[in-house]
Amino acid sequence: MKAETAVYAAGAVCWRIIDGRMHVLLIHRTVHGDVTIPKGKVDPGESLPQTAVREIAEETGLEIALGVPIGISRYDMPNGREKVVHYWAGEVSDHALQHSTFKPNGEVAALEWVTVKRARTYLSYQPDVEILENFAALVDQGVTSTFPLILLRHGKAVSRGSWDGADAARPLSGHGVKEAAALVETLRAWQPTRIVSSPAIRCVTTVRPLSAATAVKVKLDDRISQDAWTTGDADVRRVIGKRVRSGRAAVVCSHGPVLPEIVREVALATSTPLGSYVTDAAELEPGGFSVAHLSATNSGSGIIAIETHAPRV
Structure with a gap:
């Protein structure tokens, strides 16, 4: 089957926790008369994380x-096209429940919170059960409650040769500004509450649109700058250690040259054995x-x- 015929979707x-027990949310669909995990197709121009949050x-x-x-x-769907669905876990806060806007409609007839055990028998489709089992493995390990550290490489900057x-102070190129x-909308899917940036203009300009959209101020920290890294004055360990201790999405x-050390320090701060994933996670294109x-x-x-997510423009 040709890749271009695939239909992409995302969900969560x-x-x-209800009365001390893990519960997951299932939807009863109106037209299909089935029970599934919430998900939906990617709209034009959307990223998969953006789709997941919007569809939920x-x-x-x-x-x-x-x-x-x-x-x-x-x-495979009935029309022969392949459907590819990316899933995340998503904790539902008390605030989200209190501000829910759900009403039964032509697509979803009802929502139901059930235990993982019951969900296994309720779900209408085996692929959904397999995703549920992946989530159940996290529950068994006691690691469902998590927070993200988003490690971002600045957008594409003007070349060194064209900057005197x-x-x-080297700025983003026009392409970097678009990146x-x-x-913005992709990073908002993780709801960051902190933004820490190298003071280099190309870094600050990269996170400024996110800051404007979220009202989260940018904290400049020279200890993760390329200049400090070049002179040996960087202090990535303290910067990352604080972020790990805070437990907040950031x-x-x-x-580029500093990112391998940043990923390494995340691993060391969490007692994670070092492996090839450290190199892979740090090998990022601009943006x-x-x-x-x-x-x-x-x-x-x-x-x-x-x-890891590649730049989208």
Whole structure:
């Protein structure tokens, strides 16, 4: 089957604790008469994380932040096209429940919170059960409650050869400005509450649109700048250690040469054995980012998952 015929979609296993027990949210669809995990097709121009959050809001009335990626389903639709669905976990907060806008409609007849055990028998489709089992594995490991550290490389800058000022003042190119704008809705899928950036203009300009959209101020920190890294004055360990201890969703924007050390320090701060994933997660194109998912309850339990996203323009 040709890749261009595939239909892409995204969704999430939404979860919360009720009376001390893990429950997940299932939807009863009106037209199909089935029970599924909330998901939906990618709209033109959307990223998969953006789609997941939008579809959850549209189908369930709940605003969530994405958690750990929990798998990809692939199956053939009745028309012969392949459907590829990316899933994340998504904790539903009390605030989200209180502000739910769900009403039964032509697409979704009802929502139901059930235990993982019951969900196994309720779900209408085997691919959904397989995704549920991936989530159940996180539950068994006690690592469902997580927070993300988003490690971002600045957007494409003007070339050094065409710039005669200080390197820290080198701005984004026109393409880099577009990359910065395109990042906003995707990064908002994880609801970052902190933005830390190298003071270099190309980094600050990359995160400025996100800051404007979220009202989260940018904290400049020279300890993750390329200049400090070049002179040996960088202090990535302290910057990353603080972010790990905080337990808050954060974006850290830095430079290509500094990113391997940043990823390494995330691993060391969480007692994660070093491996090839460290290199892979740090090999980012300008405007690309990796998301390290860490336990919110036990920082020493290691990196739960890492996902990497290429620039979208």
